[in-house]
Amino acid sequence: MIEPSLDTTRTAYDSVAVLYADTFRNVLDDSPLDRAMIGAFAELVRAGGGQVADLGCGPGRLTAHLHSLGASAFGIDLSPTMIELARRDHPGLRFEEGSMTALDLADGSVDGVLAWYSVIHMRPEELPTVFAEFGRVLAPGGHLLLGFFTTDDDSPDPAVPFDHKVTTAYRLSIDHVAALAREAGLVELARMRREPRDNERFLQGHLLVRKPAQPA
Numbered sequence: 001m002i003e004p005s006l007d008t009t010r011t012a013y014d015s016v017a018v019l020y021a022d023t024f025r026n027v028l029d030d031s032p033l034d035r036a037m038i039g040a041f042a043e044l045v046r047a048g049g050g051q052v053a054d055l056g057c058g059p060g061r062l063t064a065h066l067h068s069l070g071a072s073a074f075g076i077d078l079s080p081t082m083i084e085l086a087r088r089d090h091p092g093l094r095f096e097e098g099s100m101t102a103l104d105l106a107d108g109s110v111d112g113v114l115a116w117y118s119v120i121h122m123r124p125e126e127l128p129t130v131f132a133e134f135g136r137v138l139a140p141g142g143h144l145l146l147g148f149f150t151t152d153d154d155s156p157d158p159a160v161p162f163d164h165k166v167t168t169a170y171r172l173s174i175d176h177v178a179a180l181a182r183e184a185g186l187v188e189l190a191r192m193r194r195e196p197r198d199n200e201r202f203l204q205g206h207l208l209v210r211k212p213a214q215p216a
């Protein structure tokens with residue numbers, strides 16, 4: 001299986017952006033457990049100031065959902081076509097091209113980071129850089145929520161590649177994602193592993209972490 005580079009991922013999402021947007025536009029409506037985690041995240045972030053970066057926002061469906069929950073959300077994505085669609089579908093919101101490996105955001109500038117199925121294509125060795133970026137841009141007391149495909153508890157591998165329809169992706173163990181967050185100075189608040197729904201192939205993992213108000 002070929003390991004994806006940022007260029008591979010960008011080109012792959014550019015080529016499927018319209019289909020992706022149409023397929024996933026209303027999926028959250030059928031996912032009460034996902035909405036519960038995102039709702040709790042939005043509530044925590046609102047209490048802290050409300051600025052949220054939706055990193056790997058795709059066509060902006062989660063950016064718009066967070067906005068509807070009262071958070072000042074903006075989106076960043078690697079794929080220019082995704083950003084074009086996000087701007088078209090959500091003209092009142094801000095979307096910019098960029099990579100979560102090197103964010104054009106100041107230190108401590110956001111109260112929340114959402115990475116919803118957007119770290120899944122990162123090579124395992126790139127993940128510490130991405131988590132360091134999450135930790136850098138979060139304000140003290142800020143929150144990070146991740147969604148990803150996950151593994152069984154007894155899986156020996158923390159990152160298991162699979163043939164995702166767009167480009168190679170990885171299932172990540174929740175313990176591994178929690179360890180990456182911890183190494184970036186973030187503290188776990190909650191985790192959820194839910195069963196796949198009818199049209200899903202894998203267990204789904206959600207992890208909510210927080211940057212301490214004072215450095216440890």
Ligand SMILES: C[S@@+](CC[C@H](N)C(=O)[O-])C[C@H]1O[C@@H](n2cnc3c(N)ncnc32)[C@H](O)[C@@H]1O
Nearest residue numbers: 013056057058077078079098099100116117118
């Ligand atoms: C599976 S889609 C999820 C999109 C959106 N979060 C959603 O749930 O609808 C993954 C998205 O992450 C973006 N992405 C992947 N790697 C990225 C990176 N390094 N920086 C920014 N975006 C990235 C892709 O371009 C794609 O739009």
